[in-house]
Amino acid sequence: MRNSVSVLIGGSAGQGIASIxxxxxKGFKRSGFYTFSTKExxxxxxxxxxxxxxxxxxxxxNAPDFKVDIFVPLDTNAFFHAxxxxxxxxxxxxKKGDYECDCVRYDYDLESLAKAIGNPIVSNTIAAAxxxxxxxxxxxxxxxxxxxxxxxxxLAVNLKALEVGAELARExxxxxxxxxxxxxxxxxxxxxLSGTEGIGFGAIAGGCNFISSYPMSPSTGVxxxxxxxxxxxxxxxxxxxxxxxAFQMGLGVWYSGGRxxxxxxxxxxxxxxxxxxxxxxxENPMVVYLAQRPGPATGLPTRTEQGDLELAIYIGHGExxxxxxxxxxxxxxxxxxxxxxxxxxxxxxxxILMSDQYLADSYFNVEQFEIEDKQxxxxxxxxxxxxxxxxxxxxxxxxxxxxxxxxxxxxxxxxEHTEEGLITESMSVRNEQNGKRLNxxxxxxxxxxxxxxxxxxxxxxxxxxxxxxxxxxxxxxxADERIACIxxxxxxxxxxxxxxxxxxxxxxxxxxxxxxxxxxKLLRLHGITVHEQILKSDGLSFFVDELSEKLSVLLxxxx
Amino acid sequence: xxxxxxxxVEDNAWCPGCGNFSxxxxxxxxxxxxxxxxxxxxxxxxxxQAAKTPQYMSVHMFNGLHGRALPVAQGVKVSNPSLTVIAxxxxxxxxxxxxxxxxxxxxxxxxxxxxxxxxxxYGLTKGQASPTSQRGFKTPVQTEGVHVEPFNPIATAISxxxxxxxxxxxxxxxxxKAMLKIAIEHKGYVLIDIFQPCVTFNKTNTFKWFKENVYExxxxxxxxxxxxxxxxxxxxxxxxxxxxxxxxxxxxxxxxLREESNRNGAPLYQxxxxxxxxxxxxNKHI
Numbered sequence: 001m002r003n004s005v006s007v008l009i010g011g012s013a014g015q016g017i018a019s020i021x022x023x024x025x026k027g028f029k030r031s032g033f034y035t036f037s038t039k040e041x042x043x044x045x046x047x048x049x050x051x052x053x054x055x056x057x058x059x060x061x062n063a064p065d066f067k068v069d070i071f072v073p074l075d076t077n078a079f080f081h082a083x084x085x086x087x088x089x090x091x092x093x094x095k096k097g098d099y100e101c102d103c104v105r106y107d108y109d110l111e112s113l114a115k116a117i118g119n120p121i122v123s124n125t126i127a128a129a130x131x132x133x134x135x136x137x138x139x140x141x142x143x144x145x146x147x148x149x150x151x152x153x154x155l156a157v158n159l160k161a162l163e164v165g166a167e168l169a170r171e172x173x174x175x176x177x178x179x180x181x182x183x184x185x186x187x188x189x190x191x192x193l194s195g196t197e198g199i200g201f202g203a204i205a206g207g208c209n210f211i212s213s214y215p216m217s218p219s220t221g222v223x224x225x226x227x228x229x230x231x232x233x234x235x236x237x238x239x240x241x242x243x244x245x246a247f248q249m250g251l252g253v254w255y256s257g258g259r260x261x262x263x264x265x266x267x268x269x270x271x272x273x274x275x276x277x278x279x280x281x282x283e284n285p286m287v288v289y290l291a292q293r294p295g296p297a298t299g300l301p302t303r304t305e306q307g308d309l310e311l312a313i314y315i316g317h318g319e320x321x322x323x324x325x326x327x328x329x330x331x332x333x334x335x336x337x338x339x340x341x342x343x344x345x346x347x348x349x350x351x352i353l354m355s356d357q358y359l360a361d362s363y364f365n366v367e368q369f370e371i372e373d374k375q376x377x378x379x380x381x382x383x384x385x386x387x388x389x390x391x392x393x394x395x396x397x398x399x400x401x402x403x404x405x406x407x408x409x410x411x412x413x414x415x416e417h418t419e420e421g422l423i424t425e426s427m428s429v430r431n432e433q434n435g436k437r438l439n440x441x442x443x444x445x446x447x448x449x450x451x452x453x454x455x456x457x458x459x460x461x462x463x464x465x466x467x468x469x470x471x472x473x474x475x476x477x478x479a480d481e482r483i484a485c486i487x488x489x490x491x492x493x494x495x496x497x498x499x500x501x502x503x504x505x506x507x508x509x510x511x512x513x514x515x516x517x518x519x520x521k522l523l524r525l526h527g528i529t530v531h532e533q534i535l536k537s538d539g540l541s542f543f544v545d546e547l548s549e550k551l552s553v554l555l556x557x558x559x
Numbered sequence: 560x561x562x563x564x565x566x567x568v569e570d571n572a573w574c575p576g577c578g579n580f581s582x583x584x585x586x587x588x589x590x591x592x593x594x595x596x597x598x599x600x601x602x603x604x605x606x607x608q609a610a611k612t613p614q615y616m617s618v619h620m621f622n623g624l625h626g627r628a629l630p631v632a633q634g635v636k637v638s639n640p641s642l643t644v645i646a647x648x649x650x651x652x653x654x655x656x657x658x659x660x661x662x663x664x665x666x667x668x669x670x671x672x673x674x675x676x677x678x679x680x681y682g683l684t685k686g687q688a689s690p691t692s693q694r695g696f697k698t699p700v701q702t703e704g705v706h707v708e709p710f711n712p713i714a715t716a717i718s719x720x721x722x723x724x725x726x727x728x729x730x731x732x733x734x735x736k737a738m739l740k741i742a743i744e745h746k747g748y749v750l751i752d753i754f755q756p757c758v759t760f761n762k763t764n765t766f767k768w769f770k771e772n773v774y775e776x777x778x779x780x781x782x783x784x785x786x787x788x789x790x791x792x793x794x795x796x797x798x799x800x801x802x803x804x805x806x807x808x809x810x811x812x813x814x815x816l817r818e819e820s821n822r823n824g825a826p827l828y829q830x831x832x833x834x835x836x837x838x839x840x841x842n843k844h845i
Binding site for chain 1: 597598599603611613624629632633820826830832834838841844845
């Protein structure tokens with residue numbers, strides 16, 4: 001009896017991989033399993049070769065393995081595309097004759113079976129039912145889900161397809177890859193959702209009421225999510241002519257009291273540089289969701305990378321504070337997206353919320369979100385006739401007024417400005433205002449989120465953002481008592497309190513989904529010694545088996 | 560004339576005799592005569608000499624980046640539709656650096672007033688060609704004269720069916736003020752392109768030149784005739800001034816976005832989060 005199984009489905013765009021994914025993930029979750037799914041796909045609307053990986057387990061599972069237990073290639077290309085992920089134990093469900101492999105092949109022509117019951121498109125449903133049966137799951141669950149999706153003739157043919165698939169599983173002795181569900185252990189009302197959805201819900205909880213963006217993979221999901229929810233939560237949605245305008249519209253909204261977000265990827269974010277700088281200078285809050293993909297330039301549009309950390313930290317001319325957050329799963333996406341609005345508002349700064357294609361498009365089993373019911377604090381003051389937007393205060397933050405609320409005028413200026421907000425070239429005023437802006441960094445340190453530490457040990461494996469659960473499981477698999485995992489979700493600015501943990505470690509390994517070790521460089525700037533780095537920048541995320549092997553090689557060298 | 564929009568400024572950066580002074584005065588007087596409340600007016604500007612205008616007025620000011628006044632102004636208007644929002648700058652700011660925003664702002668039709676000081680030259684950067692510089696205009700950079708076609712903002716705005724398109728001349732006080740009032744009164748996007756001499760860097764298109772090269776549209780001119788308006792927009796030497804084009808009525812951006820998001824007209828700062836609904840939506844993922 002196993003405790004985790006990986007199912008890989010491959011096919012071309014438009015072949016219905018997504019429908020099998022939805023059917024199986026819903027089915028597995030309802031059957032009581034911990035479920036995780038992730039996808040990799042080519043940058044094309046039709047054709048190509050894409051895969052979706054579903055992992056199920058009786059214990060929490062939130063990361064992908066490279067090698068798979070069951071593989072359903074929906075066409076020949078899919079087989080060759082994912083060939084390396086097959087072992088001699090992989091159960092491949094495919095028609096005989098298309099290709100040869102050293103694997104357990106289940107020779108069935110799903111398409112012909114589907115045609116035989118009346119509609120070739122239900123071959124996906126047959127495959128789903130077969131996989132479901134092989135794992136020993138109750139077919140009634142799939143019937144229930146199918147009945148929620150379809151009606152009339154489509155329902156009838158899909159139900160027939162479920163029967164055909166279940167029969168195939170029975171012929172194969174069922175339970176070939178049985179694992180036991182563990183519904184008791186799973187927390188009540190846990191959620192199954194993607195990083196994109198986590199960010200979207202977090203933005204709503206943060207009081208977001210305006211989004212303007214220029215579509216760009218892999219960030220667009222949050223834009224469409226908020227557009228879909230716009231009526232429910234009163235969110236004004238406008239597609240901008242370019243990323244420059246998207247950011248500037250957001251600044252206009254914050255200036256007059258709204259809470260705006262813009263969403264983009266690296267290329268679009270580069271265009272927002274001047275806007276980030278303007279947010280810093282005018283002390284006008286702004287929230288950006290930056291979903292990374294591999295660059296430079298157009299790079300690999302549908303793939304993943306953590307290559308824009310330095311861009312986020314340094315973007316924008318001049319010197320001003322900012323916060324960069326990097327959640328590691330949908331629950332952190334929710335919490336940090338919500339917090340991004342609070343932080344931007346409280347400190348009057350740009351906040352950059354980082355994700356990547358892997359996190360955005362992967363579905364995780366996470367605990368229910370904690371939704372407090374108090375309205376988010378708007379850090380806006382009612383002005384009076386003596387109001388000065390950039391007043392120097394003992395607290396170090398100038399109270400932020402907005403036009404149309406109170407008896408004062410709100411003047412904001414991209415030029416260096418007086419307390420009132422008017423252009424100046426006075427060097428003493430420059431020093432006062434610049435000092436005030438930069439000193440906010442000290443106040444921000446109080447908000448810093450301590451990195452999450454898993455296990456104790458003198459060897460620390462450090463990651464940030466989306467690698468959280470991959471690193472965690474890879475380390476668990478090694479079962480080496482010397483190792484602790486440290487996950488940073490607050491990546492900038494780094495405070496002393498976050499770094500003491502790292503100073504204690506005797507040996508530090510930093511794992512990053514990029515080619516140059518950008519977070520490791522940042523740690524070194526803070527005087528932290530990084531002994532080893534494990535980097536990957538081929539466009540895919542790390543995999544647990546892959547990372548665990550790389551770590552074990554490193555560990556052998558450490559005595 | 561003293562207005563509630565005056566600001567005492569010790570150090571004005573404009574050259575003596577600059578057309579910006581007249582536009583500033585006309586604007587303040589127009590706002591005053593229309594009895595607008597300075598606390599309800601926002602002037603958003605970019606960079607350039609014209610973009611300094613809100614520094615010299617008593618209004619809410621967002622003095623942002625070069626070319627970016629329009630997106631900010633649209634954000635302000637969507638966020639709080641009860642505010643009177645003006646996006647003001649020069650020809651380089653609005654038509655050059657902000658050209659893409661200019662086209663999109665017209666198409667979106669937020670209820671904003673886009674005032675463009677058009678002096679056919681760059682002032683702040685000291686005398687290079689602007690998008691509206693005439694062919695052959697010599698500058699320290701365009702040493703043999705401008706070799707590109709001048710940008711025609713009026714024709715562009717009409718082609719995009721701008722809600723209201725106006726041209727006026729800073730040197731004609733009565734006309735300029737009357738046009739500003741029409742612009743402020745109008746519901747929807749307004750382009751008001753104001754010819755203005757630059758006394759320091761443009762020795763070709765001087766006060767005298769503008770005076771001789773503009774003529775007022777006759778009373779019987781019908782600005783709702785789009786084809787006629789387009790013909791007018793192509794006229795030059797002399798250039799027609801007045802309300803050149805008025806589109807059929809259409810909804811404004813802020814109204815549409817509020818309808819689409821099921822909001823009333825209240826400003827966004829009064830936003831309340833519906834936590835119960837949020838819980839329900841999240842629970843769909845159980």
